Amino acid sequence: MIQNTGIKKLSFYHRRKIPRTPFHIVDPSPWPVLMSIGLWGLATIFICWVNKVDYGHLFWGVLIVAMTVYGWARDIVNESTFQGFHTKKVQMGISLGFILFLISELMLFFSFFWAFFHSSMSPSVEIGCCWPPVGIECLDWSKALLHNTALLVASSCTVTSSHKYLKDGNFTHAVALLIMTVFLSGFFVKNQYDEYSWASFSIADGVYGSAFFMLTGLHGMHVIGGTCGLLYSLVRLLLRQYSTRRHLGYVLAIWYWHFVDIVWLALFFIIYIWGS
Known part of the structure; x- marks a missing residue:
């Protein structure tokens, strides 16, 4: 009788449906x-x-x-x-959240671009009714700035190639190209610092200085943040924590880097070429 009771209890727990979820609690x-x-x-x-x-x-x-x-x-x-x-469902949620984050970042840059266009397309009397304002010497975009653009475009190509090699299982080439990407981003930040040193105006020089340094400085902070993300991915890649199929962190870092690259191209053509 005791054995039958025990069997009934076991069969009850066996038939009981345990609630499961694909999400990470x-x-x-x-x-x-x-x-x-x-x-x-x-x-x-x-x-x-x-x-x-x-x-x-x-x-x-x-x-x-x-x-x-x-x-x-x-x-x-x-x-x-x-x-x-991190199941497939969790990875989809993380990817969607990161896409929404990039959209919010895009809106942030859009607000400063709006301020730049508003000030440049209808310059007020206070700045001499002209753009750039009187007394502002714009930076020459055809030298160091063009070099910076080439650096970022090249880094975007190298990180994409690194991702392709990772998916193909070639970890050596993936690591080498990712290291090259980090070096290219470092050169970009160094050149940006030199540009600020050469500039004859500051963030306090009217609406042009404010818009210029807010946009380029905000982008520079995003470049530094993106470089940190690439370094984080590099460490995990060296520790072989990424596989050919599971490397979501690296994918998100690449998305962020491409976003930074696109924003810079907009900055280059709008602020440095058209705005000068």
């Missing part, structure tokens, strides 16, 4: 809260820097952001690569 994490605190510290540092107030005691914000980025990335790698929580 994330465990409680401290990283969103810590990232919010760190970003608040960075925003405070920026405000103090603009107003020429001492902000040395606020560098804890930088440390918190760096620590949070490392910890969050480590958890994502563990969940996706070693625990297998």
Whole structure:
């Protein structure tokens, strides 16, 4: 009688439908809260820097952001690569979220381009009714800036080739081309810094200086962020954490880099050529 009761209980649990989901039910994490605190510290540092107030005691914000980025990335790698929580459905959700993020970034750049067009197509009396405003010497786009454009276009080609080699299983060529992409992006940032050093105007020189440095500076920050994403992918590629079929992080980094490249082409033709 006891055995029959036990068999009935086992058969009951065997027939019971266990609820399953293709989505990753994330465990409680401290990283969103810590990232919010760190970003608040960075925003405070920026405000103090603009107003020429001492902000040395606020560098804890930088440390918190760096620590949070490392910890969050480590958890994502563990969940996706070693625990297998990133199913096809999860990857589709991540890809969709990243596409929406790129659209929001596009809208951000669009707002500054709108400000540039608004000021340049109907220049006011305060700036001499002309564009560029009186006293502004525009940078020559046919030299260093054209070189910068070639660097970014070349980097876009090398990272695409690296991705193709990765899908073909040629890890050596994929790593080599990704390293080349990182070097090209480094040269771009260096040339951009030199451009700022050569410029005869600053962000305080009227609407032209404000629009110019906001657009190019914002793009430069995105280049640095994209380079960090490529370096992250390079480390994971060297550790063989990417396979020929599963490398979503690398794909998203490539999408971001192509976005940065397209924005630069718009900057080059609108700000440097047409706007000058």
